[in-house]
Amino acid sequence: MLTRTFGDRAFLRRIFAFAIPIVIQNGITTFVSLLDNIMVGQVGTLQMSGVSIANQIILIFTLCILGANAGAGIFSAQFCGSKDMEGVRHAFRYKLLVCTLLALGFIALVIPFGHKLIGLYLQGEGDPFAARRILRYGYEYMLIMCWGFIPFAISNAYSSTLRETGETVVPMVGGICAVFVNLILNYILIFGHFGAPQMGVEGAALHVFSSRIVFASLFVVAFIAWNLQRKLDESAEWKAAKAEAAKTKDLFLRTAAEYDNYRKRTANEKLALYDDATAKAVKELLPVADSVRMALENLKDA
Numbered sequence: 001m002l003t004r005t006f007g008d009r010a011f012l013r014r015i016f017a018f019a020i021p022i023v024i025q026n027g028i029t030t031f032v033s034l035l036d037n038i039m040v041g042q043v044g045t046l047q048m049s050g051v052s053i054a055n056q057i058i059l060i061f062t063l064c065i066l067g068a069n070a071g072a073g074i075f076s077a078q079f080c081g082s083k084d085m086e087g088v089r090h091a092f093r094y095k096l097l098v099c100t101l102l103a104l105g106f107i108a109l110v111i112p113f114g115h116k117l118i119g120l121y122l123q124g125e126g127d128p129f130a131a132r133r134i135l136r137y138g139y140e141y142m143l144i145m146c147w148g149f150i151p152f153a154i155s156n157a158y159s160s161t162l163r164e165t166g167e168t169v170v171p172m173v174g175g176i177c178a179v180f181v182n183l184i185l186n187y188i189l190i191f192g193h194f195g196a197p198q199m200g201v202e203g204a205a206l207h208v209f210s211s212r213i214v215f216a217s218l219f220v221v222a223f224i225a226w227n228l229q230r231k232l233d234e235s236a237e238w239k240a241a242k243a244e245a246a247k248t249k250d251l252f253l254r255t256a257a258e259y260d261n262y263r264k265r266t267a268n269e270k271l272a273l274y275d276d277a278t279a280k281a282v283k284e285l286l287p288v289a290d291s292v293r294m295a296l297e298n299l300k301d302a
Contacts, residue, residue, distance in 0.1 A: 021172035022163065039190050040201065046130060047201045050137030053121045057114075058145060061106045065153050068098045069160040076164040092161045099153035110146040115139045137201045144205035 041048040072095045079087030110117075118138040122131040162168075189199050 018163075018166065018168050021168040024172055024176075039186055043190060043200045046133045047137045050118070050134045050139075051141050051201060053118050053134070054114075054138040054142040054145065056121075057110075057117050057142065061102070061149060062152075064102050064106075065099050065156050068102060069095050069156055072098070073160050073164050076161055080165045088161070088165060092157065095157040095161065096154065099157050100150065103149035103153040106149055107146045110142055114142045114146075118142070141201045141205045 037048070037052075040051050072091045076088050076091040079085070079091060115135060118135050122135060188194055192199070
């Protein structure tokens with residue numbers, strides 16, 4: 001019953017091998033985001049409010065990137081399942097193009113209009129001075145974060161393609177490395193440790209931007225290595241297929257030659273059989289012909 005419902009153990013092992021690294025990466029990323037909010041909250045409530053508003057606007061960009069990658073990812077998985085690596089590359093190039101265009105579009109929107117977007121959250125009653133400070137903190141944070149849109153878009157295109165082709169461990173390792181960079185820079189830049197200036201909100205944005213640069217760089221290197229390995233595998237498969245084709249061609253030529261020899265031999269055997277049958281028939285008819293000839297001669301003499 002359980003096997004019919006959930007599959008056999010081999011299937012479940014494959015599922016867990018794919019799912020667990022993704023769960024770990026997403027869990028660590030969510031935990032680090034929580035720590036980011038806690039650290040910014042220790043700087044001040046107004047700073048925390050400005051960062052929270054900016055992150056809600058940035059969330060729209062994140063969802064657009066995830067949606068673009070998910071749509072193309074359906075085709076990537078299908079191409080990978082059919083071992084069409086060229087199709088996977090086409091889908092990846094589409095992801096890279098669309099995500100980069102989305103990143104550039106959001107950067108062009110945030111830089112001139114970011115303060116107005118944040119201001120939409122600060123309408124109504126309240127302390128005008130506090131609202132202006134929240135607006136300033138949020139806009140400062142967003143201006144730095146917007147330059148991380150491009151590496152974020154690139155890293156998501158790479159990581160989603162790797163996952164869709166069965167490489168889930170590489171994105172997890174890249175995510176863990178980026179998390180440690182995030183935490184270290186968080187501690188240094190926000191609070192000004194190890195001789196660094198205390199940057200507050202700007203430090204929070206700068207460490208996220210830096211971790212995304214690291215994240216994207218790791219994925220670029222990993223994807224290049226993966227692509228090179230795939231090409232080597234395809235080359236090996238091509239050589240094996242070529243050798244198999246040559247073997248099949250040789251077998252076909254041998255079979256064709258054997259058939260031709262069989263056809264000629266059969267024709268010769270038929271001809272020999274016809275000649276033998278004709279000679280036998282003539283040999284058997286000769287006495288009859290002699291008897292007829294002698295009978296005709298006797299009739300003439302009589």
